Amino acid sequence: QVQLVESGGGLVQPGGSLRLSCAASGFTFSSYRMRWYRQAPGKERELVAGISSAGGNTNYADSVKGRFTISRDNTKNTVYLQMNSLKPEDTAVYYCNLWRAVYGDYWGQGTQVTVSS
Numbered sequence: 001q002v003q004l005v006e007s008g009g010g011l012v013q014p015g016g017s018l019r020l021s022c023a024a025s026g027f028t029f030s031s032y033r034m035r036w037y038r039q040a041p042g043k044e045r046e047l048v049a050g051i052s053s054a055g056g057n058t059n060y061a062d063s064v065k066g067r068f069t070i071s072r073d074n075t076k077n078t079v080y081l082q083m084n085s086l087k088p089e090d091t092a093v094y095y096c097n098l099w100r101a102v103y104g105d106y107w108g109q110g111t112q113v114t115v116s117s
Helices: none
Strands: 003-007 010-012 018-025 034-039 046-051 058-060 068-073 078-083 092-100 104-107 111-115
Touching: 003 092, 018 034, 018 092, 018 111, 034 068, 034 078, 046 068, 046 078, 058 068
Parallel strands: 010 111
Antiparallel strands: 003 018, 018 078, 034 046, 034 092, 046 058, 068 078, 092 104, 092 111
């Protein structure tokens, strides 16, 4: 079965950096676009970044452009989110996402990112 396991979250000061990882299994990872979403308290879940199956095409939310970078290693079945210049408003639970036709969305358990001094 599909499994997505996020890691790398934590507490960081404003201006700091974190790298999130999402280890995937149970499907042909290299065939699918992958995405990162986040959900802050009291807010709806929002798309942060996406990356094509081979990694050549990426997209970002306007709020993170120039600060976050999504990447993937298809030999390790892992997708990453490098987050630099973090702001308090980046505080949220970050989720790895796979969408497959017919089956729909799959989500990891999420990893908490807190940006605070």
